[in-house]
Every structure is written in structure tokens, then in C-alpha cells.
Amino acid sequence: MSCMQTIADYGLRSLGYGERLLPRGDFTLCQHFTLIGSGLIWNLYFGIIALALGFFFATALAVAKASGPKWLRKPAEWFIFVFRGSPLFIQFFIAYEALVRLPKAGITLGGLLIPTDWTTSAWAGAALVLFLNTSAYAAEIFYGALRAVPKGDLEAADAYGMAGWTKFRRVAWPTMLRLAWPAYTNEAIFLFHATTLVFFSGFPAFQQRGDALYYAKFFADKTFNPFIPYPIAAFYFILLTLALIGLFGVINRRLNRHLPGARPKLRVRPQIVR
Structure with missing residues (x-):
């Protein structure tokens, strides 16, 4: 079997397309790269979903933690503390054990039957845990950046007559992102690395459609x-x-595009005569 045929047969196997049976013998390097790369699709899915949804939830948590009302600040603080204070590996198992105890027939709310069997699938349950975990870590990053926003910027916004949502959207939030973006980049990298823990969690891989670590093992x-x-x-x-x-x-260069001397272009000027 040629390498191109192997890619055609196993390139999308983790999504349920192509050859159903795994190779049985004479494993080639092409099969290794193809199947492990196919499983990486699930790692990308977990990371992108958790990162995209967690970004907005983390922003809301950071604003809630930095706000004055105790009824809004305390729940955000405890949420961040619990998910940052407990290991992600244990969070996977607790979430699975909690979701598997839901009624298999579903939950009836207002006469509407809501199925619950899908919650124990990796694509839903594991993505939920990663979403909550990265939201807590990102919220702490955003909270620190929000507290570091220069008071002069906020006072200038007040002088321009900005208040409430307009002040946050045009002054506080962009400055918060600029300050938090390097640390948030590290959190995004750690999140994609943490998707490999889904393999060890209790969430099953449906019909051998596992992630990269599943095929590597x-x-x-x-x-x-x-x-x-x-x-x-x-x-x-x-x-x-x-x-x-x-x-x-x-994105970082885009956020800092208005700053003088931000990330100047590299200019190569060979020195011929010294």
C-alpha cells in the first residue's frame, strides 16, 4: 500500500471516514504519521472549542471579580479558586462521574425531554471540562491585567464622557488584552497540550475515534x-x-499597532566596510 493510499484510507479515520479497521501488521512510518495526525483533529477540536468559549467566559469572570458587588465578586472568586486549585486530571474524572449519574432517559423540564446520554461523550464532556478549566486560568490573567490598567486611561475616558459599557469596550478591555496577551498565549499553549489528558480520562473514544495519543499508544x-x-x-x-x-x-502586533516602536521590522544591512 502506497503512502498516498494510506492517507486516503486513514487521514480522516478519527472522524469516522475511511477505513474502519486499524492496521494489523507491518506498520509503516506513513501509517504512524497519518493515524496520529488524524487523531490530532480531536485535540484541535478540544483546544479550539475551549479556547474560543473560554475567552469570553474568562472576560466575564475577570470583570465580575474586579467588580464591587459581593454577590457578583464572590462566585467568580470561588469558581477561579476551585478550578485553579484542583488538578485537571481529577476534574475530568469528577465531571465524568457526575455526568454518568444523570438519568439515562433524560431530564424533563417544563414538559420538554432533554436527552443526557450525549454528555458523557468525549466531544461534549471533555470539552466542557477544558472550557471551565481554561476559563478559570484565563480569568485570573485577565483580572490581573484589568487591575493594571493605568488610572490615567480611565480618567481620560471619564473626561471624554465615557461610562459603563462604552468605557470598558473602548478603553479598559483593549488595554487589558494588551497587558494580558503574552501570558494568555502561554495559557493557550498549555491548553492544547492539556488536551492529551482526555485520553486518560473516563470519557470514552467512540468506535476507536481517538485523539493523537490514542493512536500513539x-x-x-x-x-x-x-x-x-x-x-x-x-x-x-x-x-x-x-x-x-x-x-x-x-494578534499581539495588531493589539499594539498604535504604540510607537512596537515590533519594528527587521532590516538586514550587511556591513561591507568597517
């Missing part, structure tokens, strides 16, 4: 050689990290 168990599949999985995550650094770097 499959090859390691079959060949008794972990020094090929696991470095390949690490190689994929290194590429993913480089992509994240590049993407978040572009």
Missing part, C-alpha cells in the same frame, strides 16, 4: 516500541505550538 502497544509513535505525537504538538505562537504573535 496503539502503535506502541502493537510494536512494543514507544520511541517512534510518541516522538511523532510530540512532533505534531511542536508544530501546533509554533502555529499558536505565530497566530498569537500576529
Whole structure:
């Protein structure tokens, strides 16, 4: 079997497309790269969903923690404390045990039957845990940046007649993002790395449609050689990290585009005569 045929058969296997049966013998390097890369789709899914939704929830938590009313501040503080204070690995197991205890027939609310069997699937339950976890960490980052917003900027906004949502949207929030973005970039990288823990959690992989670590372990168990599949999985995550650094770097330059001397272009001027 050629490598192109292997890619066609197993490239989207983690999504349920292509060959159903896993290779049984004579494992090639192309099969390693193809199947582990196919599983990486699920890691991307978990990371993107948690990061996209967690960004907005973290912003709300940071604003709530920095606000004056105790009824709004205390729940945000306890949420951040609980999810930052407990290991992510334990959060996976607690969430799975809690979701699996929901009535299998569903929950009836107002005469409407809401199914609950889908909550124990990895695509829903594991994504929920990662979303809550990254929201807590990002909220603490945003909270620190929100407290570091220069008072002069806020006073200038007051002088212009800004208040409430307008003041936050045009002054406080952009400044908060500029201050928090380097630390938030690290949180995004850690989040995508943390998606590998889904494999060890209680959330099952439906019909062997696992993530990158699922297929890496499959090859390691079959060949008794972990020094090929696991470095390949690490190689994929290194590429993913480089992509994240590049993407978040572009956003960082966009956020700081108005600052003088922010990220000047590299100019190569060879010195011919000294």
C-alpha cells in the first residue's frame, strides 16, 4: 500500500471516514504519521472549542471579580479558586462521574425531554471540562491585567464622557488584552497540550475515534516500541505550538499597532566596510 493510499484510507479515520479497521501488521512510518495526525483533529477540536468559549467566559469572570458587588465578586472568586486549585486530571474524572449519574432517559423540564446520554461523550464532556478549566486560568490573567490598567486611561475616558459599557469596550478591555496577551498565549499553549489528558480520562473514544495519543499508544502497544509513535505525537504538538505562537504573535502586533516602536521590522544591512 502506497503512502498516498494510506492517507486516503486513514487521514480522516478519527472522524469516522475511511477505513474502519486499524492496521494489523507491518506498520509503516506513513501509517504512524497519518493515524496520529488524524487523531490530532480531536485535540484541535478540544483546544479550539475551549479556547474560543473560554475567552469570553474568562472576560466575564475577570470583570465580575474586579467588580464591587459581593454577590457578583464572590462566585467568580470561588469558581477561579476551585478550578485553579484542583488538578485537571481529577476534574475530568469528577465531571465524568457526575455526568454518568444523570438519568439515562433524560431530564424533563417544563414538559420538554432533554436527552443526557450525549454528555458523557468525549466531544461534549471533555470539552466542557477544558472550557471551565481554561476559563478559570484565563480569568485570573485577565483580572490581573484589568487591575493594571493605568488610572490615567480611565480618567481620560471619564473626561471624554465615557461610562459603563462604552468605557470598558473602548478603553479598559483593549488595554487589558494588551497587558494580558503574552501570558494568555502561554495559557493557550498549555491548553492544547492539556488536551492529551482526555485520553486518560473516563470519557470514552467512540468506535476507536481517538485523539493523537490514542493512536500513539496503539502503535506502541502493537510494536512494543514507544520511541517512534510518541516522538511523532510530540512532533505534531511542536508544530501546533509554533502555529499558536505565530497566530498569537500576529494578534499581539495588531493589539499594539498604535504604540510607537512596537515590533519594528527587521532590516538586514550587511556591513561591507568597517
